[in-house]
Amino acid sequence: MKLNSARLLIATAMLLAGGSAAEAHIVAARLGDFYMGVVHPLTDLQDVVLWTATGVLAGTLGAAKGRWLIAVFPLGLLFGLLLGQVFGAASTQLADAAMMLAIGLLLAAAAQVPTVLLCAMAFAVAVIRGAANGADLAPETDRLLFAAGLTCVGYAAITLTMALTAVFKRTSSDSATSWRAIAVRALGGWIAAIGLMMASLALAT
Amino acid sequence: MSLRLPLPLMTAIVSSALMQPVFAHEQAGVAGGLASGLLHPVTGIDHLIAMVAVGIWGAQLGAPAIWILPITFPLVMAIGGVLGVLHVPLPMPEVMIAVSAVILGIAVAARLRLPFAAAAIVVAMFAIFHGHAHGAELPRAANALAYGVGFVTATGLLHLCGIAIGTLTRWPAGERLIQGLGAGIAAIGCYFLAQGVGAFA
Numbered sequence: 001m002k003l004n005s006a007r008l009l010i011a012t013a014m015l016l017a018g019g020s021a022a023e024a025h026i027v028a029a030r031l032g033d034f035y036m037g038v039v040h041p042l043t044d045l046q047d048v049v050l051w052t053a054t055g056v057l058a059g060t061l062g063a064a065k066g067r068w069l070i071a072v073f074p075l076g077l078l079f080g081l082l083l084g085q086v087f088g089a090a091s092t093q094l095a096d097a098a099m100m101l102a103i104g105l106l107l108a109a110a111a112q113v114p115t116v117l118l119c120a121m122a123f124a125v126a127v128i129r130g131a132a133n134g135a136d137l138a139p140e141t142d143r144l145l146f147a148a149g150l151t152c153v154g155y156a157a158i159t160l161t162m163a164l165t166a167v168f169k170r171t172s173s174d175s176a177t178s179w180r181a182i183a184v185r186a187l188g189g190w191i192a193a194i195g196l197m198m199a200s201l202a203l204a205t
Numbered sequence: 206m207s208l209r210l211p212l213p214l215m216t217a218i219v220s221s222a223l224m225q226p227v228f229a230h231e232q233a234g235v236a237g238g239l240a241s242g243l244l245h246p247v248t249g250i251d252h253l254i255a256m257v258a259v260g261i262w263g264a265q266l267g268a269p270a271i272w273i274l275p276i277t278f279p280l281v282m283a284i285g286g287v288l289g290v291l292h293v294p295l296p297m298p299e300v301m302i303a304v305s306a307v308i309l310g311i312a313v314a315a316r317l318r319l320p321f322a323a324a325a326i327v328v329a330m331f332a333i334f335h336g337h338a339h340g341a342e343l344p345r346a347a348n349a350l351a352y353g354v355g356f357v358t359a360t361g362l363l364h365l366c367g368i369a370i371g372t373l374t375r376w377p378a379g380e381r382l383i384q385g386l387g388a389g390i391a392a393i394g395c396y397f398l399a400q401g402v403g404a405f406a
Contacts, residue, residue, distance in 0.1 A: 045348075045350050045351055045354065046350055049350065049354065093349065093350075096350075104280075108276050108277075108280070182272045182275070182276070185276045186275045186276050186361070188276070189275070189276040189277060189278075189279055189280050190279050190357045190358065190361055192280050192283075193279040193280045193282065193283035193353070193357045194283075194350070194353040194354055194357050195353075196280070196283040196284065196286070196287055197283050197286050197287065197290070197340075197349070197352070197353035197356065197357070198349050198350050198353045199287075200286065200287035200290040200291060200340070201290055201343070201349035201352070201353070202349060203291070204290045204291055
């Protein structure tokens with residue numbers, strides 16, 4: 001009995017000595033940079049407002065036009081990330097504000113934007129934000145994993161926002177003065193107002 | 206039995222009742238900017254009543270004012286905000302803000318039915334003055350985008366609140382209530398107008 005207790009004690013001591021810290025989250029592990037790419041834009045208000053505005057605009061125009069963004073937006077993010085690496089950090093505040101103003105006005109006016117223009121605007125937003133996200137990366141960050149994370153979250157966010165807007169607005173059946181259409185247009189007016197204020201603050205400082 | 210409190214205790218109670226929190230740090234960053242933008246339109250009574258009055262009047266006027274105002278009003282106000290941020294001077298901004306409360310209050314109380322274009326011009330002119338005041342008082346430490354998001358959201362929600370109150374016009378009793386509310390708004394506006402022209406100095 002005594003021998004068993006001693007063995008048990010030794011085994012416990014060995015297990016404790018060989019134990020390492022348990023990590024409930026794998027952010028600190030090798031794939032952490034992937035998750036950093038996923039989370040980074042979601043914690044930046046500029047990304048949240050601009051991505052949402054782009055997704056809502058595409059959603060209001062219907063699936064036929066909006067579906068192009070599923071490919072264009074993540075590609076734009078990748079391209080922007082590359083540009084950010086090459087040209088370094090630069091303030092995108094004025095460009096962000098201009099895009100918010102433009103997209104907000106188009107939403108408020110319920111404009112029927114051609115597919116080419118929609119794709120061009122979404123690509124521009126993605127490039128600007130991709131560059132902004134890539135500009136402040138630490139040297140030890142794995143660029144490939146970060147890019148993969150950013151692209152995945154860009155794809156998911158734009159697809160989800162477009163789908164939710166299309167479902168909310170019911171593009172094909174609603175008139176221009178239904179409360180759903182007005183709610184979307186009012187949101188556009190708010191986004192444009194935010195862009196305008198942000199532009200003035202950027203210019204003032 | 207008379208309740209007589211000692212002077213030190215009385216002083217302590219009065220001091221406690223009047224005390225205000227001390228902020229060691231100026232509101233800064235995203236959270237500070239958002240909080241400052243959200244609170245700014247609701248902490249000035251003259252701004253608040255005018256915003257609500259615009260919503261109520263829009264609801265009284267019916268379509269298309271009821272749906273065009275929420276779309277365009279924050280945008281026009283932001284134009285005023287830009288002028289304020291860039292320190293472009295406007296004539297007598299405080300007086301004009303008080304006048305806006307008086308006129309909008311009277312419009313609601315009297316159920317004034319102007320043509321839509323005339324109503325839009327009146328509201329747009331006042332919106333520019335309100336936006337100018339908010340822009341000029343903007344905290345420099347605040348995050349620009351967060352402040353804009355908070356400011357526009359609070360303004361839009363105040364406006365929607367006015368529209369929601371304005372829907373009471375469907376019922377006769379609600380109509381009376383709204384007209385009384387309009388008279389109250391005009392009276393508060395008169396107080397701020399008197400203050401603005403220095404009547405209380």
